[in-house]
Amino acid sequence: MRKLACEHFQIRRTPTPTKRSEGGGERGWSIIFHSQNLHFEYVRYNESEENTLALSDVNIHINQGEFVAILGHNGSGKSTLARHLNALLAPTSGTLWVQGMDTEDPNNTWPIRQMAGMVFQNPDNQLVATIVEEDVAFGPENLGVPSAEIRQRVDNALQTVRMSEYAQSSPHQLSGGQKQRIAIAGILAMGPDCIVLDEPTAMLDPSGRQEVMDTILQLNNEKHITVILITHFMEEAVKAKRVIVMDKGAVVMDGIPREIFKQVDKMKDLGLDVPSATGLANVLRKRGIPIQEDVLTDEEFIQSILNHVKEYHDSKN
Amino acid sequence: MTAKIEIENLSHIYDEKTPFARVALDDINFSIQTGEFLGVIGHTGSGKSTFIQHLNGLLKPTSGRILLDGHDIHSDKSLLKSVRQRIGLVFQYPEHQLFESTIYGDVAFGPTNMDLSADEVDARVKDALQLVGLSEDVYEKSPFELSGGQKRRAAIAGVLAMKPEVLILDEPTAGLDPVGKDAILNQIAEMHKVVGNTIILVSHNMEDVSRLADRIVVMAKSKIILSGIPTEVFSQPERLTAVGLAAPPIATLMDLLRKKGLNLPSGIFTIETAADALEGIIG
Amino acid sequence: MARIVIGQYYPAPSVIHRLDARVKLVGTMFFIVTLFIAGTWAGYGVAALALAGVIYLSKVPPMFMFRGLRAMLFILIFTASLNLFLTPGEVVLVEFFFIRVTLEGVSHAGQIALRLIILIVGSTVMTLTTTPIQLTDAIETLLNPFKKLRIPVHEIAMMMTIALRFIPTLMEEVDKIMKAQMARGADFDTGGLIKRAKSLIPLLIPLFVSAFRRADELAQAMDARCYRGDVNRTKMKIMRFAPRDFLASGILIIYGAILIFIGRMG
Numbered sequence: 001m002r003k004l005a006c007e008h009f010q011i012r013r014t015p016t017p018t019k020r021s022e023g024g025g026e027r028g029w030s031i032i033f034h035s036q037n038l039h040f041e042y043v044r045y046n047e048s049e050e051n052t053l054a055l056s057d058v059n060i061h062i063n064q065g066e067f068v069a070i071l072g073h074n075g076s077g078k079s080t081l082a083r084h085l086n087a088l089l090a091p092t093s094g095t096l097w098v099q100g101m102d103t104e105d106p107n108n109t110w111p112i113r114q115m116a117g118m119v120f121q122n123p124d125n126q127l128v129a130t131i132v133e134e135d136v137a138f139g140p141e142n143l144g145v146p147s148a149e150i151r152q153r154v155d156n157a158l159q160t161v162r163m164s165e166y167a168q169s170s171p172h173q174l175s176g177g178q179k180q181r182i183a184i185a186g187i188l189a190m191g192p193d194c195i196v197l198d199e200p201t202a203m204l205d206p207s208g209r210q211e212v213m214d215t216i217l218q219l220n221n222e223k224h225i226t227v228i229l230i231t232h233f234m235e236e237a238v239k240a241k242r243v244i245v246m247d248k249g250a251v252v253m254d255g256i257p258r259e260i261f262k263q264v265d266k267m268k269d270l271g272l273d274v275p276s277a278t279g280l281a282n283v284l285r286k287r288g289i290p291i292q293e294d295v296l297t298d299e300e301f302i303q304s305i306l307n308h309v310k311e312y313h314d315s316k317n
Numbered sequence: 318m319t320a321k322i323e324i325e326n327l328s329h330i331y332d333e334k335t336p337f338a339r340v341a342l343d344d345i346n347f348s349i350q351t352g353e354f355l356g357v358i359g360h361t362g363s364g365k366s367t368f369i370q371h372l373n374g375l376l377k378p379t380s381g382r383i384l385l386d387g388h389d390i391h392s393d394k395s396l397l398k399s400v401r402q403r404i405g406l407v408f409q410y411p412e413h414q415l416f417e418s419t420i421y422g423d424v425a426f427g428p429t430n431m432d433l434s435a436d437e438v439d440a441r442v443k444d445a446l447q448l449v450g451l452s453e454d455v456y457e458k459s460p461f462e463l464s465g466g467q468k469r470r471a472a473i474a475g476v477l478a479m480k481p482e483v484l485i486l487d488e489p490t491a492g493l494d495p496v497g498k499d500a501i502l503n504q505i506a507e508m509h510k511v512v513g514n515t516i517i518l519v520s521h522n523m524e525d526v527s528r529l530a531d532r533i534v535v536m537a538k539s540k541i542i543l544s545g546i547p548t549e550v551f552s553q554p555e556r557l558t559a560v561g562l563a564a565p566p567i568a569t570l571m572d573l574l575r576k577k578g579l580n581l582p583s584g585i586f587t588i589e590t591a592a593d594a595l596e597g598i599i600g
Numbered sequence: 601m602a603r604i605v606i607g608q609y610y611p612a613p614s615v616i617h618r619l620d621a622r623v624k625l626v627g628t629m630f631f632i633v634t635l636f637i638a639g640t641w642a643g644y645g646v647a648a649l650a651l652a653g654v655i656y657l658s659k660v661p662p663m664f665m666f667r668g669l670r671a672m673l674f675i676l677i678f679t680a681s682l683n684l685f686l687t688p689g690e691v692v693l694v695e696f697f698f699i700r701v702t703l704e705g706v707s708h709a710g711q712i713a714l715r716l717i718i719l720i721v722g723s724t725v726m727t728l729t730t731t732p733i734q735l736t737d738a739i740e741t742l743l744n745p746f747k748k749l750r751i752p753v754h755e756i757a758m759m760m761t762i763a764l765r766f767i768p769t770l771m772e773e774v775d776k777i778m779k780a781q782m783a784r785g786a787d788f789d790t791g792g793l794i795k796r797a798k799s800l801i802p803l804l805i806p807l808f809v810s811a812f813r814r815a816d817e818l819a820q821a822m823d824a825r826c827y828r829g830d831v832n833r834t835k836m837k838i839m840r841f842a843p844r845d846f847l848a849s850g851i852l853i854i855y856g857a858i859l860i861f862i863g864r865m866g
Contacts, residue, residue, distance in 0.1 A: 073494040073495065073496050073497075074464070074465060074466075074494045074497065075464070086824055088820060088823060088824060113823075113824055113825070113826050117825070120817060120820070120821055120824075122814075122817055124769050125814045125817035125818050125821065126817065126818065127765065128761070128765060128818070129733065129765060130731075130732060130733045130761065130764045130765045133836075134733060134836070134837075137835075137836035138822075138825055138827070139826060140834075140836070141834055141835055141836060142825060142826040142827045142828065142833060143826055144832040144833060145834060146834060147834055147835060147837075147838050150834065151836055170768075171765065172768040172772075175361065175362075176361070186825065187825070190825065190826070202492050203491070203492055205360060205361045205521045206360075206522075206561070206562075206563070207360065207561050208361070232494040232495065271494065271495060271496035272495060275566075276566040276567050276570065277566075277570060280567065280570070280588050280591055280595075283588055283589070283592040284592055284595060284596070287592060287596055289595070289596065289599060298566075298569070298570050298573055301570065302570075302573055302574060305574065305599070306577060308599055309598075309599055312599050370779065373783060375779050375782060375783065398787075401782065401783055401785060402785055405783065406780075408776065408780045408783070411780065413776075413777070413809075414777055414780040414781060414802075415806065416801065416802045416809075426781075426785075426786075426802065427784040427785055430784065430785030430786060430787070431785055475784060476783065476784060479784065479785065
């Protein structure tokens with residue numbers, strides 16, 4: 001246990017997937033998360049003494065490099081799932097493998113957490129140090145990375161989230177969006193393959209949300225880091241490459257954003273919003289105006305409307 | 318309509334006469350009418366939080382006056398207590414201020430501080446909880462047993478129980494999911510209809526405000542930069558984007574369609590009205 | 601919020617700021633000890649001169665140095681007057697009922713006051729030129745030998761860091777909760793002791809609830825970032841003595857020798 005983190009660093013440079021694979025072995029390193037019949041119950045101590053089923057029969061495959069948004073209203077189980085992804089919680093039954101490592105095996109805990117970093121909702125409650133760069137260094141320090149390398153990783157991570165000029169600032173002087181970017185930098189400095197973000201924008205104002213979303217997109221596009229974004233803002237989910245919708249602890253929808261959001265009524269039933277262009281298109285179709293149903297953006301909506309207007313005029317003439 | 322609150326030349330400087338001095342409000346002049354539903358929109362740091370904390374006397378102006386029904390609220394120190402009770406302020410994340418062991422007890426805190434009779438307190442607590450849509454079975458529950466949305470409503474009831482003539486809500490939907498958000502906003506709209514009190518809703522979400530407010534004030538850089546009925550305010554998208562705000566998504570979409578030559582009326586910012594207008598043109 | 605300043609760090613590009621925090625910490629303690637050795641006006645004079653030199657080098661406006669005195673003014677006057685009135689002596693200056701001021705008393709009181717002023721200003725120089733985190737690091741490294749005695753030095757330092765990190769956050773929280781309860785008619789300023797103590801309940805309970813919630817979330821975040829105490833941990837910043845630190849240590853030793861010499865002479 002003692003030297004585990006350091007050894008792990010060397011192992012990761014030359015991965016030997018076949019050796020450790022159980023769950024996702026046949027597809028090698030391309031699968032990052034793989035779960036089989038994942039169940040989780042919260043034990044409650046209230047008068048009813050009923051355990052709450054927070055996850056029920058979750059089977060997911062997430063590949064390296066994906067950008068997955070997990071949508072769901074409060075209490076749908078999305079945060080519980082997130083906490084399984086980096087071994088903060090262990091399943092009641094079923095199994096979850098992270099890069100082939102079973103999250104239930106205590107020997108895997110630290111390698112999993114290093115590899116799948118986690119950013120939480122409240123920007124104030126996840127920064128440890130009184131100076132920004134010291135905070136970013138916290139993760140690699142815990143992993144036993146040599147000092148000179150930590151310095152380099154911290155500088156790179158701050159540069160990636162565009163916060164280099166705040167390296168010497170104190171966290172309480174920063175805005176919410178800036179604090180979340182520091183939290184992301186703190187994870188980046190640990191050299192993860194994947195970042196799990198649990199409602200990172202829920203407590204931010206619109207410009208803070210924009211900053212964080214831009215950073216997340218950049219990590220996925222440029223650094224090819226797998227991103228799992230838990231959110232209830234559909235504007236954010238639209239930017240993902242894949243959307244998983246959860247309800248009552250189960251995965252109820254899984255697909256590309258366009259396919260998910262065009263099911264407007266189903267989304268509303270689940271207590272979720274759809275982009276306003278998609279919502280408007282849906283209402284118009286219900287009123288018998290045959291415009292494209294899977295519009296996601298304003299531009300697509302306008303194009304669809306203009307096409308329709310053109311046809312309408314052509315048919316009139 | 319008569320003016321409920323008049324704000325005259327209000328300025329506020331934090332840490333005046335220190336190296337950290339910062340202007341938060343810069344010569345604000347504005348009046349709020351009796352019974353209106355006012356939306357206040359602005360970015361973090363625009364001065365909107367400082368502004369509302371002046372309205373019930375929690376902050377003292379560096380210069381300028383605030384008149385409630387024509388009386389300067391700082392003219393007499395003993396007035397302040399009654400001012401705070403006549404102008405109720407619900408802070409952001411109000412559920413963090415719950416402290417009693419039961420919901421009933423917590424809601425009773427405000428009216429009890431007003432030295433009312435026990436019967437009157439009881440009646441007000443029950444009224445307030447009913448107004449926010451919480452039923453009798455939560456009375457004896459601990460705040461920890463409620464869901465996030467329920468806690469928030471209980472906290473709002475804590476202010477409502479003081480029967481304020483003006484109710485100020487600072488970001489009442491922050492951190493809630495779409496269902497919880499709609500529930501709170503509908504409850505506020507319903508309450509405004511039933512009680513007819515003056516409401517000031519502070520938010521950075523244009524959509525929420527546009528749905529409810531009769532009039533909107535936009536704050537930026539310590540000043541009021543725009544005010545008027547929603548249609549007027551949202552018809553100036555450039556001025557909004559210049560201060561980092563955006564018109565509601567549907568208003569923006571309609572604006573883009575207008576630019577493509579579609580003849581759409583102004584003042585559309587809900588899906589329903591947009592669908593009506595589009596149906597009229599191409600249906 | 602700019603209003604909340606932890607400690608009193610005053611940023612400036614000075615050689616004193618750049619000194620190793622360990623040198624400053626040990627140096628300040630050494631300086632305080634020398635004040636008790638130097639029992640003469642000449643000794644205090646040298647100490648004051650040395651301090652003035654350090655203040656000059658620190659580039660911090662002197663008015664900041666004396667701010668710390670304001671809080672200590674009462675103790676200063678109290679100690680000085682005790683010595684003024686209660687020192688027995690031969691040359692009586694004033695006699696009034698049972699009060700008797702002697703020349704020795706005046707001299708003694710003056711020395712005590714001077715010693716206290718130098719002491720307070722001396723430690724203020726350290727806190728003004730050293731960030732809390734540098735101090736924590738210095739304490740951790742200086743206490744390192746005690747790890748062998750199973751004293752949890754790392755944990756103590758980590759607790760200090762987290763406390764420093766959360767003081768401003770919790771101060772803001774206090775302000776917010778107070779205002780929210782005042783908006784509901786709470787009154788924190790009037791009434792007797794019992795009433796005032798009672799009025800704090802609506803402030804303290806939400807504050808504790810929030811502090812526990814924060815602690816819980818922070819623990820989870822630290823867990824997620826692989827924190828497991830002092831196991832196999834490294835540090836980004838390693839404290840290293842620069843030539844200026846050796847120089848400063850040398851000067852301190854010479855200063856100490858001079859004071860002892862003066863003490864012996866006097």
